[in-house]
Amino acid sequence: MxxxxxxxxxxxxxxxxxxxxxxxxxxxxxxxxxxDRPAAQQLSQALAQACAQVRHxxxxxxxxxxxxxxxxxxxxxxxxxxxxxxxxxxxxAMERTAxxxxxxxxxxxxxxxxxxxxxxxxxxxxxxxxxxxxxxxxVILATSFTAEGEATAHAIAEALRRRGMHVTRLARGVPxxxxxxxxxxxxxxHALADRR
Amino acid sequence: MxxxxxxxxxxxxxxxxxxxxxxxxxxxxxxxxxxDRPAAQQLSQALAQACAQVRHxxxxxxxxxxxxxxxxxxxxxxxxxxxxxxxxxxxxAMERTAxxxxxxxxxxxxxxxxxxxxxxxxxxxxxxxxxxxxxxxxVILATSFTAEGEATAHAIAEALRRRGMHVTRLARGVPxxxxxxxxxxxxxxHALADRR
Numbered sequence: 001m002x003x004x005x006x007x008x009x010x011x012x013x014x015x016x017x018x019x020x021x022x023x024x025x026x027x028x029x030x031x032x033x034x035x036d037r038p039a040a041q042q043l044s045q046a047l048a049q050a051c052a053q054v055r056h057x058x059x060x061x062x063x064x065x066x067x068x069x070x071x072x073x074x075x076x077x078x079x080x081x082x083x084x085x086x087x088x089x090x091x092x093a094m095e096r097t098a099x100x101x102x103x104x105x106x107x108x109x110x111x112x113x114x115x116x117x118x119x120x121x122x123x124x125x126x127x128x129x130x131x132x133x134x135x136x137x138x139v140i141l142a143t144s145f146t147a148e149g150e151a152t153a154h155a156i157a158e159a160l161r162r163r164g165m166h167v168t169r170l171a172r173g174v175p176x177x178x179x180x181x182x183x184x185x186x187x188x189x190h191a192l193a194d195r196r
Numbered sequence: 197m198x199x200x201x202x203x204x205x206x207x208x209x210x211x212x213x214x215x216x217x218x219x220x221x222x223x224x225x226x227x228x229x230x231x232d233r234p235a236a237q238q239l240s241q242a243l244a245q246a247c248a249q250v251r252h253x254x255x256x257x258x259x260x261x262x263x264x265x266x267x268x269x270x271x272x273x274x275x276x277x278x279x280x281x282x283x284x285x286x287x288x289a290m291e292r293t294a295x296x297x298x299x300x301x302x303x304x305x306x307x308x309x310x311x312x313x314x315x316x317x318x319x320x321x322x323x324x325x326x327x328x329x330x331x332x333x334x335v336i337l338a339t340s341f342t343a344e345g346e347a348t349a350h351a352i353a354e355a356l357r358r359r360g361m362h363v364t365r366l367a368r369g370v371p372x373x374x375x376x377x378x379x380x381x382x383x384x385x386h387a388l389a390d391r392r
Contacts (some may be wrong), residue, residue, distance in 0.1 A: 003266045004284075006242070006249040007259050013242035016235040018227045019220065026285055029246070031214045033259060034304050037247050039212040044243035046202070046209035047228070047236045053202040054229050063203050063229060070199045089222055108230050 059130060061123045062088050062106040071104060078102045080137040084127060084156060086110050086144060094142060105130055110143060111152040119155060131165055141169045255326060257319045258284050258302040267300060274298045276333040280323060280352060282306050282340060290338060301326055306339060307348040315351060327361055337365045
C-alpha cells in the first residue's frame with residue numbers, strides 16, 4: 001500500500017524490538033494509531049529522551065544519567081565489597097533484599113559463545129580495573145545460575161584470582177519455602193555438597 | 197533509582213503497548229539502550245511520523261496518509277461491490293487472494309459488548325452512509341467467524357437490509373486442503389447446511 005508509508009515504517013521499526021514479530025508489530029501499530037495515539041507520542045519522546053540521556057556509570061557500568069550512578073555516589077555503602085551482576089534488573093532484585101550494603105558492578109550481559117558474546121563484549125575488562133582499585137576486598141559473583149551465568153562467573157573468578165583478589169559466589173541450595181520432594185536433583189546435590 | 201528517570205519513563209511508556217508487561221518492558225528497554233540505540237531512534241521517529249501522518253480514509257475508513265486511500269482512488273475497481281472487514285490486516289489478506297476486485301470498508305474493530313465496544317465505537321454509522329451512495333449494489337460481510345465477528349456481521353446485515361441493501365456473507369465451510377476427519381463438527385454441520 002503505497003499511501004501508508006508511515007504505517008509500514010512504524011511496523012518495520014516495531015519488528016526490531018526483541019520478541020516482536022510481524023503479527024505483533026501490526027497489532028501494536030494498529031492499536032496505537034486507532035486507540036492510543038497519546039501512548040505512541042509518549043513512547044516516541046521517551047525513546048528519544050532515553051537515547052540522549054542514558055549512559056553507563058563510570059564506576060559500575062550500570063545505566064545512569066550522570067557520570068557516576070547514585071549507588072556508587074552513596075558514601076554510606078561498604079566500598080570493600082563488590083557484587084557482580086548481569087543486568088540492572090538483577091541489581092534491583094539484590095537491592096530489594098536489603099541484605100547487601102556494598103557496591104555493584106553490572107556486566108550488562110553474560111558470556112554466550114554460541115551467540116558470539118565473549119569477555120570483550122561484556123564489561124569484564126572494566127570489572128578487572130574496578131576491582132583493582134585497592135579498596136575492594138571481596139568480589140561477590142551474583143551472575144545467574146544458568147550455564148551461561150556459571151561460565152561467566154567461572155571466567156571472572158579465574159581472572160580475579162590470578163590478580164590475588166578474594167572471590168566468592170552466591171550459595172547454591174534449596175530455595176526458601178521449598179518442600180524437598182519438589183526440588184530438582186541438581187539443586188539438592190549442590191545443597192548437600194555445600195552443607196554447613 | 198533517582199538518576200535513571202529517562203530509563204524509568206521509557207519502561208513506563210513501553211508498558212502501555214498491548215501485550216507488554218513489566219518484565220518485557222524492562223527487557224526491551226535494556227536491549228535497546230545496551231545493544232540497539234539506532235533501533236530506538238528509528239522507532240521514536242516512526243512513531244512521531246505515523247502519529248502526524250496517518251489518518252482514516254474518508255471513504256473506507258482504513259489507515260491512509262491522504263484524504264482517500266489508494267484502493268478507493270483506483271478507478272479500475274468494481275465500485276458496485278463493497279467488502280466489509282474488521283482491520284487493515286484482514287483487508288490485506290483479502291487482497292492477497294486476488295479474488296476480489298471491488299472496494300472495501302474497514303470497521304477498525306468489531307462489536308464486543310463485554311469490552312464495552314458498541315456499534316458507535318466501530319465504523320457502523322460511516323458504513324451505512326458509505327453503502328448508501330447509490331453505486332454499491334452488494335455488501336459482502338467478511339468479518340471474522342468468531343462470536344464477536346458473527347455478532348458484528350449480524351448487526352450490520354440487519355441495519356443494511358432495513359435500508360433495502362443486498363447483503364451477503366463469506367461462505368462457511370470446510371477449509372481447502374482439509375481432511376474431513378480433522379475438521380470440527382460445527383464447520384462440517386455448516387458445510388452440510390450450505391451445500392451447493
